[in-house]
Amino acid sequence: MIMAPAGAKRNILERLDAGEIVIGDGGFVFALEKRGYVKAGPWTPEAAVEHPEAVRQLHREFLRAGSNVMQTFTFYASDDKLENRGNAQRFTGAQINEAACDLARESEDEVKGIFKRQLDVFVKKNVDFMIAEYFEHVEEAEWAVQVLKTSGKPVCASLCIGPDGDLNGVSPGDCAVRLVKAGANIVGINCHFDPMTCVKTVKMMKEGVERAGLKAHYMVQPLAYHTPDCNCQGFIDLPEFPFGLEPRILTRWDMHKYAREAFNVGIRFIGGCCGFEPYHIRAVAEELATERGYLPAASEKHGNWGAGLEMHTKPWVRARARRDYWEKLKPASGRPKCPSMSTPDSWGVTKGHADLMQHKEATSQEELKPLFEKAKASN
Amino acid sequence: MIMAPAGAKRNILERLDAGEIVIGDGGFVFALEKRGYVKAGPWTPEAAVEHPEAVRQLHREFLRAGSNVMQTFTFYASDDKLENRGNAQRFTGAQINEAACDLARESEDEVKGIFKRQLDVFVKKNVDFMIAEYFEHVEEAEWAVQVLKTSGKPVCASLCIGPDGDLNGVSPGDCAVRLVKAGANIVGINCHFDPMTCVKTVKMMKEGVERAGLKAHYMVQPLAYHTPDCNCQGFIDLPEFPFGLEPRILTRWDMHKYAREAFNVGIRFIGGCCGFEPYHIRAVAEELATERGYLPAASEKHGNWGAGLEMHTKPWVRARARRDYWEKLKPASGRPKCPSMSTPDSWGVTKGHADLMQHKEATSQEELKPLFEKAKASN
Amino acid sequence: MIMAPAGAKRNILERLDAGEIVIGDGGFVFALEKRGYVKAGPWTPEAAVEHPEAVRQLHREFLRAGSNVMQTFTFYASDDKLENRGNAQRFTGAQINEAACDLARESEDEVKGIFKRQLDVFVKKNVDFMIAEYFEHVEEAEWAVQVLKTSGKPVCASLCIGPDGDLNGVSPGDCAVRLVKAGANIVGINCHFDPMTCVKTVKMMKEGVERAGLKAHYMVQPLAYHTPDCNCQGFIDLPEFPFGLEPRILTRWDMHKYAREAFNVGIRFIGGCCGFEPYHIRAVAEELATERGYLPAASEKHGNWGAGLEMHTKPWVRARARRDYWEKLKPASGRPKCPSMSTPDSWGVTKGHADLMQHKEATSQEELKPLFEKAKASN
Amino acid sequence: MIMAPAGAKRNILERLDAGEIVIGDGGFVFALEKRGYVKAGPWTPEAAVEHPEAVRQLHREFLRAGSNVMQTFTFYASDDKLENRGNAQRFTGAQINEAACDLARESEDEVKGIFKRQLDVFVKKNVDFMIAEYFEHVEEAEWAVQVLKTSGKPVCASLCIGPDGDLNGVSPGDCAVRLVKAGANIVGINCHFDPMTCVKTVKMMKEGVERAGLKAHYMVQPLAYHTPDCNCQGFIDLPEFPFGLEPRILTRWDMHKYAREAFNVGIRFIGGCCGFEPYHIRAVAEELATERGYLPAASEKHGNWGAGLEMHTKPWVRARARRDYWEKLKPASGRPKCPSMSTPDSWGVTKGHADLMQHKEATSQEELKPLFEKAKASN
Structure with a gap:
């Protein structure tokens, strides 16, 4: 899939x-939400149609930062200029859930049927490999893999679980x-947890x-x-999700540690999800520059x-131009009241509960009112 | 300057x-550094030449978020499509300092001379107004204003000081x-401090x-x-500057408070500097939507x-779709060891000290060594 | 052992x-260290001989706060006035280790022999029950129990381990x-971890x-x-041990939660160790006042x-005179730089390693120097 | 007053x-509250009558820790054994306020009259000097000084204000x-603020x-x-007052810094108020041991x-037996959710407002209810 021109280069498995x-890219919906093109909540990917230049610019930035996989934001986002760099198609657990929802959860076969029809389109577009990702239950991921295998392409399967296993309690090792x-062909973890937790979970897999x-x-x-x-359900349950996560954002130096740890554990497809900006991917690429044999384009900037600080006017800022300084820094939040x-x-509810059925429309004010009451009482 | 087509619209003073x-825009160098186009330390603005599509995309995002001033990233960044929206030219204290440096700090007159020659170019390009900004000493800002006034355009003068006044101890009120x-015509504060501190300082002005x-x-x-x-010298002296500031980033809700407070104090030109992303400007524009009579384009997303959360599957996430929730949230850092x-x-050195002269080239390793030793000892 | 006069009252098991x-008492060495009578490091209990009035006063305060067990600070601390309230004798893992050390770790039998000779003295004094406590390895506690059982008194055995089990990895359940x-007759946990962690571990037992x-x-x-x-070795490995633990001290309200949780889990001997002051024990006794049928003497003060605040002059302080207020309070540290x-x-060393042998005398400066170097490097 | 036997020793001014x-002592009410003898809220000092052994023990501990002033907990607490060490009598702003209250705030003269009658009793007991303390308004302290001067004893006057001055805005310098x-003869600051803030305020005086x-x-x-x-009204307005202050307690090492700073500023009567335990006073005495020429008795323990740690079994704990370690330690709170x-x-109310009149009896439930409502709304 990478740097593709078909015969010329090797595919991802090779x-x-x-x-x-x-090196993978970062999550598009969070980055585009901050740039003003995606709506948090529904997280709808219509930006690819409405504002292709914004999506294309973000692709460029990740590639420049060192990504050599380009995961389609949606199918329609694929773009001539980018096509010959290869790309991967994602199929998410959410899509499968939605399909299941449409069918009133009738049967595994019907879910797979719907899913198969989507796949056919992508196969025609000749993506380089398929990623089934963001599954909280391993059996849904299994169904997805079974369907995707029919394409003849390499298949990645990625769960959004932590060290405690999937939501039915199946351990990471058993899931894998x-x-x-x-x-x-490739298994792993995406989203829901921070880098070190995800690396630990993949190690268990x-x-x-x-x-x-x-x-x-x-x-x-x-x-x-x-x-x-x-807890086991990941960052969506944090009170800060999704509009108050800023103080949790990793620095570039945190990313160095992540990349090194992932490498040491034996992971070779190393990327990012929600919250990753191009400079985070660049940090991953810089940490692994020796192993990969090259720096990404964006490293010219x-x-x-921190060597760029060697030119600063203040000597105490020049003194920050060293690895030791940034590795040891414990960055302050500037928020003493937090x-x-x-x-x-x-609220004691887990997946599968009727309260968690996907709604087709925004919740009405009458439906919301008891929620607000309950939320206030539980604070 | 705003939404210009000359005769058609009123200028900024009107x-x-x-x-x-x-509503102003955000700081370009920090945003472009994270996107991979600007180098921290020298903070050189060559991106405008090397990667105009990246600069243009960021302009688009700020405009879409509600900015109605477009401050040129550099002169050459101005771009046909954007030209008719009007724009402002910035002249920074750093430029003046550099000029002073070139002249071996000879005299006020010579500094003004160099500065005047730069101005002539911008006048030809017909920018709508001039901003003299990022001055730590009020007299340098005075010189800049005197020169810029000769253009006949409206002039803004902005200092990067806090409530304690400029680096010679002149109070904000006296500076103003x-x-x-x-x-x-317009005076105020930019950079160096957080929103509430800057608003407080403008109030004193x-x-x-x-x-x-x-x-x-x-x-x-x-x-x-x-x-x-x-302290009085601002965020550059924080140990996190410039590569560990993530935990300090304001949420969109912090921006609502900032915009409201700035408005209440009587400030009518409200924008951002380093760290502002388009969604921060959008929050300013949303807070003031009633007063301005409209929402920015990006608010469609x-x-x-947080109303977009009304469609979320989990009821406790739907319960976050309310103003009260986000206003009271004290977001956690996720960093218990920080x-x-x-x-x-x-290090007991203040502006003007020989140690603080601008270097033309990166500091050599021999020069850096004693700095590293000193830094370690002072930790 | 409690409220003894032999025939008159029931023993602890009854x-x-x-x-x-x-309700147990709190830890004496930490409390007396702060009052100026015990030396941290050797933690020698000579205060009982040198300053019996200080030890006696602390006993009085814990009894007044609601303790109905009085654990001898050392044998010689027992005191006529207190004698008829009954008391318990402690045998610690440290004592056993010391015995082992004296014998150059010869054999289980010899360790038990020494231990037995100590026991004989206490039996003569007719303490009400025996506590073998502060063991990190379950087998040492087993030896102690075997010896103590020969006294015919009820025997408690208490480990200083957490949910991960003893230092050989034996689980809390298996230890118990x-x-x-x-x-x-009574098994449980003391020292090394905070209340909720200890309760969780006893639950596993x-x-x-x-x-x-x-x-x-x-x-x-x-x-x-x-x-x-x-980590699994408890608070001694925290950098704050033993002279910087202040910010970690539990409030009285934290103690209410602890007492309730311990009770709910089925624990009926509820006390404290290092850091407990009389008011902490009082909070335990107040939380369980309904179940016990009475308040401790100190509750008259x-x-x-927080009802005492009802008389405060400031209305916002009077408004704190309610359970809801104190239960929800998240107390600030006042230490934004921590x-x-x-x-x-x-340092990668575990129990049994030669570096951890008990020294008879203070480490010499030559021995300390490499430790200081190592410590600085690891910071 | 110190080490008195009249002729034999010099008085405090000499x-x-x-x-x-x-070196002064610490605050008795907070220490005795934790020991179970004083009720927070009314803070009544009847312990001196009800439990003289507890008060006497605390006096002993402070003296042993290095105090050479013994401030009477109340008049009746004075005790034969302690008499010949000399002592100081405190007159608090609260007493004056109470007097004023009794008189329905009639006049300065009448307040002074009541106060004078109290003084007569103390003069008979021959205390060594008088302290007028805990005043938020300088004029009340002036009245107290005028009355106390009539005794012919040295007079200290201590305000509970911070750098912003008294509650009428009189600056610390003008107050002094x-x-x-x-x-x-002696002026200064007590209570309400932390050590460094108080030292800064005395410096201004x-x-x-x-x-x-x-x-x-x-x-x-x-x-x-x-x-x-x-804010300017001190720690009573903190939400943690008075039952959630634990995380804010200073370590002994914080006290070293305080003692050194107080000495450097030129303060020579250095003591403590609420929250001080004997080991805090010992730390003050140890920091100033060279200047004073001796260590306090409690330093034998x-x-x-941290030198006592040199005998610890674990080498990483032995490595903490050095000044550098404790001086640099930034102690963690162990409370990541705080x-x-x-x-x-x-609530926008300041001293003198009718809501702040002293109540003779506990506030009734009807009076409290609106307070609770208001408190909940303001959280």
Whole structure:
């Protein structure tokens, strides 16, 4: 899929098999929401149609920052200029859930049927590989892998779970084994948790796969937010989601640690999800520059470990132009009236409960009122 | 200057005189650094030449978010499509300092001479008004105003000081009086401090101007970072500057408070500086939508006070779709090992000291070594 | 042991069997260190001999606060006035270790021999029951229980471990089963972790005992410090130990939550260890006043849930005279330059390592120097 | 007053004139509240009558910790054993207010009359000097000084104000001048703010006195709580007052900094108020041991700068036995869900307002109800 011109370059599996590091991109919806093109809540991806120049600019920035995978924001976002760099198509658990919802949750077969019809379109567009991602229940991911395998393309399967396993309590190791047996070539974790938590979870997946005598490649695409206070359902339950997450944003130096740890654990497809900006991906690429043999284009605008500060007028700012300084920095929040951690919401309801059915329309004011009352009482 | 087509629309003074609110844009260098186009340290603005599409896209996003001033990133960044929206030219204290440096600090007259030659170019391009900004010493700002007045355009003068006054200890009120007497039409504060601190400082400027029986308009373009721990020299002395400021980034709700407070104090030119992203400007525009009579374009992708969450599947997330929730939220940092405040650096050296002369080239390793030693000892 | 005069009152097991709640006291060495009578580091208990009035006063305060167990600070501290209230004798893991050390760790039998000779003295003094406490390895606690059982008195066995189990990785449940099988009547946790962590660990012990079809009573005597950042070796490894723990001290309201949770889990011997002051024990006694049927003497100087504030002159202070207020309060540290959590020390060395042998004399300056170097490098 | 036996030793003024450092004690009501003998809210001092052994023990501990002033907890607390150590009598602003209240605030003369009758009793008991303390309005302190001067004893006058001055806005410097002119020999600050804030305020008082060409000695008796978030009315308005202040308690190392700073500023009567425990006073005495020429008795149980840890079994704990370690420690709160700072209460009402009249009896439930409603709304 990467740097494609078909015959000329190797596909993603050939590259991973050869020991290369593949750097993913960041999450588009969060970045485009901040740029004014996506609505939080429905998170609808119509920006690709309405404002293609904004989507294209973000693709450019991630590529310049070192990504060598371009995940389509939506199918229609693919764009001639970008086409020959290869790209991957995502299929999310949310889509499957929506399909299930349309069908009143009738049956596995029907869900797969709908899903298959979507796939046909993407196959025609000749994407380089398929990613089934953002699943909280491993069996839904298995269905997706089974369908995607029919395309003949390499298939990645990525869950949005933490070390405690999926929402039915299946451990990361067992989840990974099931996905590999279903046919996934690359398995891993995306979204919902911070980088170190995701890397830890992928490590557990890898150990499970190896214990089972199987083989796979591993991917990780975490949040760019620190989430030590999450429960098993991830950052959506944090009170700050989605409009108060700023104090949790990782610095570029946090990203260096993440990239190194992911590499050490044996992960070779290393990217990002919600919260990642181009400079976060650049930090990943810079940390792994020696292993990859090159720096990304955007590093021409970024001194190594703060080296650009060597020209600053104040000597104490020049003294920050060193790795040791930034590695040890414990950055202050500037918010003395705020805590370090929150208590996740989650009103004792778990997935599958009737209260959690997808609504087609915005909740009415009458429906919202008891929610507001309950929320106030629980604060 | 705003929405210009010359005769058709009123200039900035006419608008402010009529009681309109003018919304500025955000700081370009910080935003473009994160997108991979500007180098922190030298902060050189060559992106306008090298990657005009990136600069243009950021202009688009700020305009879409509600800015009705477009401050040129550099002269050459001005772009046909944007030209007829009007724009403002910035002249910074740093430029004046550099000029002074070139001349070995010879004399006020020579500094003004160099400055005048730059001005001539901008006048030809017919910008709508001039902003002299980022001055730590009021007399430098006075010189700038005197030169800019010769253009016949409206002149803004903006200092990067806090409530303690300029680096010679001249109070905000006295600074403002001197700038107005020098001919500034609009006076205010930009950069160096967080929004509430800047608003407080402009309030002191306004009180000074009124006590002196003078009249002016007021502007504010603060950081998008919380900086309660700054000393009088601002955020550059914070240990997190410039690569560890993430935990300090304001949320959109912080911006609502800022916009309201700025309006209440009587400021009518309300914008942003380093750290502002388009969604921050949108929040300013949304807070003042009633007073201005319209919402910005980007609000079509942003429910009022989180209203977009009304469609979320989880009831506790739907319960966040209300103003009360976001106004009271004290967002956690997710960083329990980090403090809330830092101790600013500043090795007992102040502006004008020989150690602070601008270097033309990067500091050599021999020069840096003693700095690193000193920095380690002082930690 | 409680409220003793032999025939007149029931012993501790009879009381626990009858469903009574027994409230322990707090840790003496930490409290007396702050009062100026005990030296931190060696933590030597000579205060009982040198300043018996100070020890006696602290006993009085804990009894007044609601304790109905008086644990001898040392044997010699027992005092005529207090004698007829009954008391318990503690045998600590540290004592056993010291014995082991004296014997150059020769054998289990010899350790038990020394221990037995100490016991004989206490039996003569007719204490009401024996507590073997502060063990990090379950087998040492088993030896202690076996010896203490020969006294014919009720025996408590208390470990200083957390949910991860003892330092050899034996789970809390398995530890508890082994102690009960060795003859302990009451098993539980003391020291090393904060109240909620200790309660959680005792809960795991109880589940283990019940799964094994055994029966026991449960005790808990935690720290009065919040320790969410501890690793398995407890608060000694926190950088704040022992002279910087102040910001972690629990409020009286935290103690209410602890007492309620301990009660709900089924623990009936509820006390405290290092950091507990008399008012902390009083809070435990007040929380459980309904269940116990009476308030402690010291409650005459303490309004229920802040009721004493009803007489304050300021109305906003009077408004704090309510349970709801104190239950929800998230108390600020007043230390914006400090973090919420620390990283525990522990230089990769675990118990049993030669570096950890008890020294008879203070470490020499030559021995300390490399430690200081290492410590600085690891910061 | 110090180490008195009349002729034998010098009085407090002679000692201060000779350049000696006098160390005060800590606040009794807060310490005795935690020990179970005083009720927060009314803060009634009946403990001296009801539990003299508890009061006597606390006196012993402060003396042992290095205090050489013993401030009577109340008159009746004075005790034969302690008599010959000398002592000081306190007259508080609260007493004066109460007197004023009794008289329906009739006149300055009548207030002074009541006050004078109290004084007569103390004079008979031959205390060594008088302290008028805890005044928020300088004129009340002036009245007190005028009355106390009639005793012929040295008089201290201490306000509970911060750098912003008294509640009528009289600056610390002007307050001090007025008190010295009224006859005070020693002026200073006690209670309401943290040590560094109090020292800063006394420094301003000293500068005022010196500017006026007057002479005085200076005293400081601050809180043992960090209060960076207080407004001008001090810690009573903090939401944590008085039952949630634990995270703010100063460490012994904080006290070293305080003692050094107070000494450097020229203060020679250095003590403590609410929150001070004996070990805090010991830290003050240890910091100033060189200047005073001796260590307090309690230092026999306290290694210099943590030296007692040299005997600890774990090498990383032994490595904490050094000044550098404790001086640099930024102690964690262990409370990641709590903030660093609070917002002071103060419902727009200031002293003198009818809502703030002292009540003779506890507020009734009907009176409290609207307060609770208001408090909830303002959270």
